[in-house]
Amino acid sequence: MLSGERSYERCRGSLVGGVLGLMLLASCATSVPPPVPKQSMFLVIPDPEGKVGQITVTNQTGTQVLNQPRQASTVQSANDAPSPPATLQETEIKQIFGEALAAQPSAPARFVLYFKDDSDELTPESEILLPEVFRTVHDRGALDISVIGHTDTIGTRDYNYQLSLRRARKVADLLVAQGVDRKILEIESHGEDNLLVKTGDQVREPRNRRVEITVW
Amino acid sequence: MRDLLVIAGAMVLVLVLSVAVASASSSIGLVKVTEGTATVQRGDETLPARLGLALEEGDILRTGANGRMGVVLRDDTRLSLGPESEIRIDRFLFAPAKGHLALVVKMARGIMAFVSGNIAKLSHDAVRVETPVAIVGVRGTQFLVKVE
Numbered sequence: 158m159l160s161g162e163r164s165y166e167r168c169r170g171s172l173v174g175g176v177l178g179l180m181l182l183a184s185c186a187t188s189v190p191p192p193v194p195k196q197s198m199f200l201v202i203p204d205p206e207g208k209v210g211q212i213t214v215t216n217q218t219g220t221q222v223l224n225q226p227r228q229a230s231t232v233q234s235a236n237d238a239p240s241p242p243a244t245l246q247e248t249e250i251k252q253i254f255g256e257a258l259a260a261q262p263s264a265p266a267r268f269v270l271y272f273k274d275d276s277d278e279l280t281p282e283s284e285i286l287l288p289e290v291f292r293t294v295h296d297r298g299a300l301d302i303s304v305i306g307h308t309d310t311i312g313t314r315d316y317n318y319q320l321s322l323r324r325a326r327k328v329a330d331l332l333v334a335q336g337v338d339r340k341i342l343e344i345e346s347h348g349e350d351n352l353l354v355k356t357g358d359q360v361r362e363p364r365n366r367r368v369e370i371t372v373w
Numbered sequence: 374m375r376d377l378l379v380i381a382g383a384m385v386l387v388l389v390l391s392v393a394v395a396s397a398s399s400s401i402g403l404v405k406v407t408e409g410t411a412t413v414q415r416g417d418e419t420l421p422a423r424l425g426l427a428l429e430e431g432d433i434l435r436t437g438a439n440g441r442m443g444v445v446l447r448d449d450t451r452l453s454l455g456p457e458s459e460i461r462i463d464r465f466l467f468a469p470a471k472g473h474l475a476l477v478v479k480m481a482r483g484i485m486a487f488v489s490g491n492i493a494k495l496s497h498d499a500v501r502v503e504t505p506v507a508i509v510g511v512r513g514t515q516f517l518v519k520v521e
Contacts, residue, residue: 195482195505198519204488210513216506223516232507239507254517256455257486260441262405264449264488300425301403341425373403373445 200229200245200254205264214239266293266372269353270328271363275311277323280363291335294372301373302337304329305345309365310358318348321368328368400427401465402446406453410437433461436483449490450476450500458483463503467492474499481505482520489513 199214201223211224219238221230227250228242251258268290270283279287294302306325308317325344333339354364404413404426411422414433420426422434422442436442436458443453448467454460464477474496478487480503493500493513500511504520 196521197504197506198517199507199509200517202515202517204514208514210489210511210515212512212516213510214507215510216508232504235506237506250517253519254455254484254486256441257453257458257484257517260406260408260443260453260455261486261488262443262445262451262453264451264490265445300405373405 196231196233198229198231198253199223199239200227200250201225202227202250263297266297268293268370268372270368270370272324272366272368274361274363274366275320277320277327279327287331290370290372291332294332294335294337297372299337299341299372301341301343302332303343303345303369303371303373304332305347305351305369307347307351307353307365307367307369308349309362310349310352310356310360312349314349318346321348322346324366324368328370400447401430401462401467402428402444402450404428404442405445406441406443408441409439409456411435411440411442411454428462430462430465433459435459446476446490448476448492450492451486451488451490452478453486455484458485460485469495476500477503479503480518480520484520485518486515487511487518488515 199212201209201212203209203226209224209226211222214221214223214230214232216232216235216239218236221239221242223230223242225242225244227245227247229245230239230242232239268286270286271280272278273280304325306321306323308321312320325346329342329344332342352365353367354362356362356365404422404424407422407424412435413420413422413426413428414435415429415431428444428446434442434444434454436454436456438456440456441454443451445451446465452460459481461479463479464475466473466475469491474492476492476499487502489500489511493511497512498510502509502511502518504518509516509518
């Protein structure tokens with residue numbers, strides 16, 4: 158626990174000038190030993206969708222690019238260059254990183270529901286999506302749900318702010334009716350300020366009349 | 374006297390509400406998985422890493438010998454720690470419309486699994502993981518780090 162505080166906060170005394178600064182620096186030097194170099198290992202694996210990305214490992218003595226499945230590079234100290242890529246076995250990876258991988262959360266789920274013109278009533282197509290939204294909220298044990306209402310650009314900005322607020326509240330009420338705790342809901346209204354499809358003012362655009370839901 | 378109490382009460386309420394709003398707007402993500410000893414240090418305060426705890430820039434995430442923790446950030450980045458691990462979310466900026474994109478994670482020890490999110494997708498040099506001996510530039514998506 159202490160090691161972390163040392164590595165982040167360093168010693169404030171070194172910032173203070175003059176004799177006081179030197180005194181602080183001295184007391185600091187006795188209580189905090191210099192940080193020990195820490196060997197690190199870096200490893201690329203396919204993401205949950207199976208795609209392999211790319212990372213670059215760099216320090217003052219070298220750089221390695223890792224972009225093949227299970228490619229690893231090890232760095233002994235800040236003065237040693239990253240090792241050339243070596244491929245690890247799946248069993249080794251599980252052995253070393255299994256506990257971190259086991260704690261990996263799922264990505265937030267997103268839904269977009271569309272509304273009828275100048276209304277807080279869902280389109281029939283979006284109405285059909287509701288059970289899937291409810292199922293997702295339930296299955297994930299949602300901890301936080303963001304509900305953001307939007308409109309197209311017909312009408313005034315103020316009117317649209319109110320309209321998209323009504324839309325967001327409508328969706329929030331539907332969720333609460335399914336047993337969702339209101340405390341985990343974050344309701345926002347963006348009115349006509351956050352168009353999905355860019356249009357000029359006073360343009361009817363069904364794809365902009367929407368509520369975006371993010372389930373965390 | 375009663376009026377005074379009502380006014381004082383209202384003032385406290387306003388204060389509490391404004392604090393609540395401030396913390397919600399500065400939240401950069403939340404704790405989604407927690408097991409055993411897992412804490413979040415914010416300034417001088419150490420909070421137990423309960424499910425749903427909102428995270429802030431600068432938070433230090435720590436796990437004990439039997440601990441694990443998984444968090445999701447606002448841009449869909451997912452970080453998870455095994456036991457005896459410690460990271461600091463040094464910088465998190467996610468305002469794509471303004472082109473403000475940055476994520477810097479400092480790792481002091483332990484093991485971490487990292488799945489990059491929208492910041493890495495939108496900007497190739499915006500995501501960085503720093504350990505005491507090297508810096509990782511992240512194009513995406515999933516990688517693992519161990520610091521001894």
